[in-house]
Amino acid sequence: MDSCDVLIVGGGPAGSACAWALRNRGCDVVVMDKAAFPRDKVCAGWITPAVLDELRIDSREYAQGRVLQPITGFLTGTIGGSTVLTEYDRTVSYGLRRCEFDYFLLQRCGARLRLGEAFHSARQESGEWFVNDSVRAKWLVGAGGHFCPVARQFSETASPNDAPAPVILAQEVEFEMTDAQQAACDVSGTHPELYFCRDLKGYGWVFRKGNVLNIGLGREHETRLSEQVAAFCDFLHARERIRFALPTRFHGHAYRLRTHVPRVSALNVLLIGDAAGLASTHSGEGIRPAIESGLLAASALIGNGDLETVSARYAARLQARLNMGHVAAPSHWLPSAARIWLGQLLLRTRWFTRHVVLDRWFLDSQKPALMT
Ligand SMILES: Cc1cc2nc3c(=O)[nH]c(=O)nc-3n(C[C@H](O)[C@H](O)[C@H](O)COP(=O)(O)OP(=O)(O)OC[C@H]3O[C@@H](n4cnc5c(N)ncnc54)[C@H](O)[C@@H]3O)c2cc1C
Structure with a gap:
């Protein structure tokens, strides 16, 4: 034993x-x-730099022979709606x-x-x-x-x-692009793209890490996820973010x-x-x-x-x-239709996108790395 x-x-x-x-x-x-x-x-x-600090990982050492894509901005919006480009003057995240x-x-x-x-x-x-x-x-x-x-x-x-607690169901696909596919992909490695569902109950993403592409969508309590994923891929094609046929087999998983x-x-x-x-x-x-x-x-x-x-x-x-630094989602006192309308409106503004969606919610930048 x-x-x-x-x-x-x-x-x-x-x-x-x-x-x-x-x-x-x-x-x-x-x-x-x-x-x-x-x-x-x-x-x-996708990870925030705090992860590397907390584990005392040297990013240059990790990147030897492995994918570590620095991220310096985001393109965000709603599926089918307008987008906002947010730029930072430093690496705020990595793709791996x-x-x-x-x-x-x-x-x-x-x-x-x-x-x-x-x-x-x-x-x-x-x-x-x-x-x-x-x-x-x-x-x-x-x-x-x-x-x-x-x-x-x-x-x-x-x-x-x-x-x-609420369960998120998500599907994604990750693959290495051929040279022809890379030329037909307008998504930039340094600027991943995040598109919220119009009812704000989830979001889709496109992450490019070198020649690897990762596309997925996650939603709360979703029973028809495959349809939502297919609609998201159609949207990416219609916007010409990706101009080649995507794999049809996505992998699913859940988390709370x-x-x-x-x-x-x-x-x-x-x-x-x-x-x-x-x-x-x-x-x-x-x-x-x-x-x-x-x-x-x-x-x-x-x-x-x-x-x-x-x-x-x-x-x-x-x-x-x-x-620490927890921020509640805004406007829970509003009826859901008004909340969706307000949310969509806010997602079109540069200020809300940078300071709330990205800095607070996605990058958690108000929370320093945990040094144990
Ligand atoms: C589609 C999708 C996209 C995501 N994207 C991101 C992202 O970009 N960034 C981010 O921060 N988070 C993301 N997440 C969440 C993130 O993947 C998880 O929160 C994270 O992996 C949790 O790590 P963990 O070590 O707790 O569990 P896991 O990474 O799931 O590891 C659990 C391990 O337990 C092992 N295991 C399971 N059952 C047994 C058993 N019976 N006996 C022995 N071993 C077992 C498994 O083999 C596995 O290796 C995403 C999740 C999904 C579903």
Whole structure:
């Protein structure tokens, strides 16, 4: 039987950030993931620079042999409506490929890896976890993403009063463009394009990262997502942003938005990243909260105290972090038709687009990097 201080189930950004911080403090950590890496993850692959700072990643070093597209502006608007171009005088974001980024983080985290091994069962005995009857650990960290099996087991004991958070359903496609396709693509790598649905319940994006193109659309509570995605592709063709036939097979995934801070810890189990449903309400950014929750879980585990103290410490630190600089969506007091009308109007203005949509909601620029 293998044994460790902390077993992390899931080797995405949340799991590997947590493992990296624990290993830096000398903990014995095992990361278990059902996938063999490198593996892909359905994602646009957009991150804010704080992510690199928080993990002490040198952007030049990361870019050696990997895609790291600097972003210095955005083209935004509504699907079918007018657009606004916003420029910055610095790099405000990066585009990357999740197949590369997640593999890089996992390799550098320093934990013992059990890849290609799915979590099946966890039982507790004398205060320790026995996972799959093959690994023994004092602490179990659920980092298995939206369908995390640890979170599922954990939620069976959660309070029935825990309100369900909104689920975003999204589809995307990512592919390397041929030379002819690159010439027929007007989307610029430095200026990704974001187009809100006319009812403002989601948005579509086009990200170009070098010769890689990523197109997708995510919406809340959507039952006819494929139709919305097809209409979005038609719009991109009609606007001549892309003048070649797009792949018809998009990949789908889901994630929860954090409308409130959910219950994330119990006696000797902590949930991080999508397993806890932490993606930003306005932008759907999930990588930064996944990494920050992983770092905060590690810092809580490293401190002294009994199980209850560690668990409460993580929950309190996460809550404080997520609430920092939080800005509510405007005009919830308006009836929905008026809200949509106002939202569409605001999205046409340069001021609202730069200061609210981009700086506050998408770039979270009021929140400094978390240095643990
Ligand atoms: C279409 C789409 C686009 C997105 N675009 C962006 C974006 O551009 N920027 C951004 O910040 N966020 C984006 N997000 C959100 C972001 O992808 C997630 O929030 C982020 O991946 C969460 O990281 P995580 O480590 O919590 O989970 P994941 O990255 O999902 O990793 C979970 C890991 O757990 C493993 N696992 C699952 N089940 C088991 C099991 N039974 N046993 C063992 N291992 C298991 C999986 O193999 C996986 O490796 C997007 C999401 C979608 C759906």
